[in-house]
Amino acid sequence: MxxxxxxxxxxxxxxxxxxxxxxxxxxxxxxxxxxxxxxxxxxxxxxxxxxxxxxxxxxxxxxxxxxxxxxxxxxxxxxxxxxxxxxxxxxxxxxxxxxxxxxxxxxxxxxxxxxxxxxxxxxxxxxxxxxxxxxxxxxxxxxxxxxxxxxxxxxxxxxxxxxxxxxxxxxxxxxxxxxxxxxxxxxxxxxxxxxxxxxxxxxxxxxxxxxxxxxxxxxxxxxxxxxxxxxxxxxxxxxxxxxxxxxxxxxxxxxxxxxGRLPEEARRLAVLRDRLVAGVLAAIPEARLSGPADPELRLPGIAHFTFPGCEGDSLLFLLDMMGVESSTGSACTAGVPRPSHVLLAMGLSEDQARGAQRFSLGWSSTADDVDALLAVVGRAFQQARQAGMAGHESSIQTASSRFSR
The missing domain is CATH 3.40.640.10 (Type I PLP-dependent aspartate aminotransferase-like (Major domain))
Incomplete structure (x- = not known):
């Protein structure tokens, strides 16, 4: 699954x-x-x-x-x-x-x-x-x-x-x-x-x-x-x-x-989120965590990163092929990737914003889910970075050719 x-x-x-x-x-x-x-x-x-x-x-x-x-x-x-x-x-x-x-x-x-x-x-x-x-x-x-x-x-x-x-x-x-x-x-x-x-x-x-x-x-x-x-x-x-x-x-x-279970569930998700954040940053030191420095000012179930030098859609595609479903968090209209208006408003450049990936947890999330992501995210990032920022269609095709399940 x-x-x-x-x-x-x-x-x-x-x-x-x-x-x-x-x-x-x-x-x-x-x-x-x-x-x-x-x-x-x-x-x-x-x-x-x-x-x-x-x-x-x-x-x-x-x-x-x-x-x-x-x-x-x-x-x-x-x-x-x-x-x-x-x-x-x-x-x-x-x-x-x-x-x-x-x-x-x-x-x-x-x-x-x-x-x-x-x-x-x-x-x-x-x-x-x-x-x-x-x-x-x-x-x-x-x-x-x-x-x-x-x-x-x-x-x-x-x-x-x-x-x-x-x-x-x-x-x-x-x-x-x-x-x-x-x-x-x-x-x-x-x-x-x-x-x-x-x-x-x-x-x-x-x-x-x-x-x-x-x-x-x-x-x-x-x-x-x-x-x-x-x-x-x-x-x-x-x-x-x-x-x-x-x-x-x-x-x-x-x-x-x-x-009814909000306090305990928020604590549970925050622990999973912090574990995910620490694991991603350890696997990919170049990654940048988005949002306030204080985790209390962020929702407990969301961890958003920007990954320099790679297209967010390429990373999403590779992770999906490796069995992990995530999101770029940005709008895509008529097949043309567009940087998130949220990230641009925060002061990121278009290139930085295009390397976005959101991992979000919910009531059915477990520590095994986090571990599954951490087992493949470094490899997915390296392949996505090799595909580069050459455009949505070409980067997806390149990423696909370099990885098969």
């Missing part, structure tokens, strides 16, 4: 989540129907909403189920922007972290192209942490012009935990709402929506062991958000569409497990 080290992309479905999903799927029923089957589905859905709300630190009425993190981010960013601008046409500035996931970044850029938004990209330090001071400075310039601030809770590539509390406190001084994409953080570090002061917060099920296709947006009860899609208005008028009771039940089961 291959060793799976890409849990930050998606983690296997947990037994409890799978059981909840299959049980509810077998029962069926539309939660909006008035007959017995529909009402059974409604009870399952609302039970799931209560469980998920408790794990998020939210009131059940604040939990809006979505199809995943991307939909939740779109609803929050567009909805807050439209509501704030409609209330005061001067509010067109969006303060956005420069290390956001594309679910937020692309949404903000769409608002800039089509809705008159003026985007301020917030700088980060060399460890990938967004500058709270920059947020304060931008707010002070013209607070009446700011529609919203959006900063992720923890970065999906590097694992850097962001200074959410400082940013929310700065924005609250001017009454500006803050959205946070907490997709990568929820279930891995403590997340408390009520205590955070956020207006909205996005989470996703498949990052913690639920099936792909279910997520949620926590929306503070006094937050005004314009709907993105229209139909039956099933959830507070903010999100229309038939609700997925089975997906919600699975998400709740995964969330209850993840949050």
């Amino acid at each position: 291959p060793v799976y080290l890409d849990h930050a992309a998606t983690t296997p479905v947990t037994p409890h989540a799978l059981a909840a999903y299959t049980d509810q799927t077998a029962l069926g029923g539309n939660p909006s129907s008035l007959h017995a089957a529909g009402q059974r589905a409604r009870r399952a859905l609302e039970d799931a909403r209560e469980v998920l709300a408790a794990t998020l630190g939210a009131h059940p009425s604040e939990v809006i189920f979505t199809s995943g993190g991307t939909e939740a981010d779109n609803l929050a960013v567009k909805g807050l922007y439209w509501a704030r601008r409609d209330a005061d046409p001067r509010r067109t500035r969006v303060l956005c972290s420069s290390v956001e996931h594309h679910a937020v970044m692309d949404t903000v850029e769409w608002l800039e192209r089509h809705e008159g938004a003026e985007v301020v990209w917030l700088p980060c330090d060399e460890g990938g942490a967004t500058s709270a001071e920059a947020v304060r400075a931008e707010l002070a310039k013209a607070p009446e012009s700011v529609a919203l601030v959006t900063v992720m809770w923890a970065n999906n590539e590097i694992g850097t935990i962001q200074p959410i509390q400082e940013i929310v406190e700065a924005a609250a001084h001017y009454g500006v709402p803050v959205h946070s994409d907490a997709v990568q953080a929820f279930g891995h570090v403590p997340v408390d929506f009520a205590a955070s002061g956020l207006a909205t917060m996005a989470v996703s099920g498949h990052k913690i062991g639920a099936p792909v296709g279910i997520g949620a947006l926590a929306v503070r009860r006094d937050a005004v958000v314009t709907p993105v899609q229209h139909g039956g208005g099933q959830q507070r008028g903010l999100r229309s569409g038939t609700l997925d009771a089975a997906g919600a039940a699975a998400f709740a089961a995964a969330a209850r497990d993840a949050v």
Whole structure:
């Protein structure tokens, strides 16, 4: 069996989540129907909403189920922007972290192209942490012009935990709402929506062991958000569409497990991560660990490196052939490798950023998985470096010709 080290992309479905999903799927029923089957589905859905709300630190009425993190981010960013601008046409500035996931970044850029938004990209330090001071400075310039601030809770590539509390406190001084994409953080570090002061917060099920296709947006009860899609208005008028009771039940089961064992699981993963980091650096002294120097400021399950002189995709391909599945953590469109915008924002050059590799651990990860990586990573790096930075297709072909299982 291959060793799976890409849990930050998606983690296997947990037994409890799978059981909840299959049980509810077998029962069926539309939660909006008035007959017995529909009402059974409604009870399952609302039970799931209560469980998920408790794990998020939210009131059940604040939990809006979505199809995943991307939909939740779109609803929050567009909805807050439209509501704030409609209330005061001067509010067109969006303060956005420069290390956001594309679910937020692309949404903000769409608002800039089509809705008159003026985007301020917030700088980060060399460890990938967004500058709270920059947020304060931008707010002070013209607070009446700011529609919203959006900063992720923890970065999906590097694992850097962001200074959410400082940013929310700065924005609250001017009454500006803050959205946070907490997709990568929820279930891995403590997340408390009520205590955070956020207006909205996005989470996703498949990052913690639920099936792909279910997520949620926590929306503070006094937050005004314009709907993105229209139909039956099933959830507070903010999100229309038939609700997925089975997906919600699975998400709740995964969330209850993840949050219930969070302290001990975070410690377990941090030990594995630190072992992985030490082993990679010992095998490849040229490698550079990304993120803050303090491991407490990084997610416990993510170890991100840059490997000089090699193409990240070549390294990924070679590791995959050797039985280890990882990620470059960067976008690839139409077969053309592009350096990560996160790494560029941190000050890395394009060549440095192209040598990226992310290893991410999850609930099913073991010490044997780490050992399997360490047994082959040095050899994979040497072969990838020989392939060089000659371009995606040629480097993959060269790497493939030099290695066979």
